[in-house]
Amino acid sequence: MPSEVDPLLLLRQSIAAGTSVVSTTTDASDAPETPLPEAHFLQFASTAGDRTALPVNAPTRFLSNDAPVDLRSIYFAWLNREVAIPEYNAAATRLNEELAKAGASATVHKFAFVERLDLITWLEGASEESEYIKSTGGAGATGAAGASAGSKTASGAPVTSSRSGRGAAIDPRLAVIYSGERRTGDHNTVLRGIKPSDFSHVRKQAIPFMSKKQQQAATAVTDKKHPATMPLNPKSGPQRRPDPIILLSPSASSLLRMSNIKSFLESGRYTPSDNSSTATMLHIMRTMKEIDPNRPIRFILVEGPEQFKPEYWNRVVAVFTTGQAWQFKSYKWSNPSELFKHVQGVYVGWRGETTPQGVKDWGHRVLNCSIDKWADPSIPGADVNRWRDREVSENIWKAIETNMRQKGWKRDSGATLA
Structure with missing residues (x-):
């Protein structure tokens, strides 16, 4: 792999330009596309028609637990960017099984929710900074990755920022808005993380306390004019919305x-x-x-x-x-x-x-x-x-x-x- 080629930046530029990324078994420019479990190279097409081949196990500047993540894991995460975390983890497990059958010793890295969100946001051009991407020369978290909307690809073609990642250009004004957008998860991902959790045991532990509370409410009724479920003084505590x-x-x-x-x-x-x-x-x-x-x-x-x-x-x-x-x-x-x-x-x-x-x-x-x-x-x-x-x-x-x-x-x- 040429020393001047940055796999992470090259993938981002290909996404922005809408050019194809093909997985192959060899680095020959005319090599046919092959499934990712059997691939040894990723070939990036330029607008000029030529290809740049990089090994799928090439390390990138994206760090997880202070260790560089390989290009295949980055590309696989991008292909599965629109699926939920459980489906993404299941797909990664299946790919690892296929890699093992093919005799490969490497495995696909499974990104945590925040890492995956940060990576996809950066790849699609909606963000110019990432806390997980190592600087190339001290010019910020992204370093050379600053070549985003308005920069040029390795082939010299201008790049247009694309939020969808499918080569569909968006208005530059929207790109500015997206760069300041704060990505958040829903209440399921915030509370449960990347693995579903079973909280049914909490209900069992709460039953004795709820029963005691109901008994106290029943004994507090001293006037027949008050319903049996109403406390003696309904204004004594905060109302439930x-x-x-x-x-x-x-x-x-x-x-x-x-x-x-x-x-x-x-x-x-x-x-x-x-x-x-x-x-x-x-x-x-x-x-x-x-x-x-x-x-x-x-x-x-x-x-x-x-x-x-x-x-x-x-x-x-x-x-x-x-x-x-x-x-x-x-x-x-x-x-x-x-x-x-x-x-x-x-x-x-x-x-x-x-x-x-x-x-x-x-x-x-x-x-x-x-x-x-x-x-x-x-x-x-x-x-x-x-x-x-x-x-x-x-x-x-x-x-x-x-x-x-x-x-x-x-x-x-x-x-x-x-």
């Missing part, structure tokens, strides 16, 4: 169903519904700064009010609809015009398509949102506009928060207005 409820549309034509609503509202990215979810209820944690900036609110998502008690309707803060009035037949307010006087309505449709007449008739009380049509991710540039999904998701949350404030939701209490 009820969980707000979001109703989804059960229509098969709805773009957001139980199988994909969680990822859309939490991560701001749309994926098509596969109708395979058997869940009847979901929970989403969201911080509403204007209501309680210090404690996230847990939202309950259901498709229908079949299990509702009368008092639950005061907790409904949003209703997703496709514009079909039959959805509200079993609601407390079956007339759409009356319903959306009490609850924030949300309609999500494809961008460029006509809005249903029902949504138009219900007026400004129904938030009309449009998202880009879904395309197969394997098609180059298919998700170049998927960043707009987050904007739509944030607009929905903003409308829900405004409606909750108008209904009287506060830090320690639910709605005060019906």
Whole structure:
């Protein structure tokens, strides 16, 4: 490997330029592509048509536990950048098994969640710094890797920053915005790390304490006018804020169903519904700064009010609809015009398509949102506009928060207005 070639930087430049990276068994420029477990080289094509071959076991400047990570592990992590940590670890285990069968002594490094996130962010050009990448000459964490958007590749071709990593160029102004973006994980990755954990034992340990608390509450009732479940002095302690409820549309034509609503509202990215979810209820944690900036609110998502008690309707803060009035037949307010006087309505449709007449008739009380049509991710540039999904998701949350404030939701209490 030529001493002047930086494997890590070369991979980043190839991603930005949209040129191909091919795994081969030899370093010949005309060598055919071979599966990664059998490959000994990665060949990087330039815009001029020539190839640069590097060994797959070449060390890179990315350090994990102070040890350099090989090029094959870096490339494998990039290929699996869009899968969750458990699926990524399973795929890495399968690749290690295939490498062992092929007689290779090396194994693929499994990145921790933070390392993997930092690596992918740097490779796709959304960040110019990385605490895990060793400097090449003291010019910062990335050193020579500073050749990002606006620099040139080894072949002399200009590089255009690409967030999707599939060669689809993005607006330079967006690249500046992405460089300042702070990447965070969801509550599952923060609490559980890279391995699923079983907390069922905690419930067993809590049963004696919960039973004792219920007995104390029952013995505190001295007046028959108080219900048996109410403490003697309900103002003596902090009130428990009820969980707000979001109703989804059960229509098969709805773009957001139980199988994909969680990822859309939490991560701001749309994926098509596969109708395979058997869940009847979901929970989403969201911080509403204007209501309680210090404690996230847990939202309950259901498709229908079949299990509702009368008092639950005061907790409904949003209703997703496709514009079909039959959805509200079993609601407390079956007339759409009356319903959306009490609850924030949300309609999500494809961008460029006509809005249903029902949504138009219900007026400004129904938030009309449009998202880009879904395309197969394997098609180059298919998700170049998927960043707009987050904007739509944030607009929905903003409308829900405004409606909750108008209904009287506060830090320690639910709605005060019906």
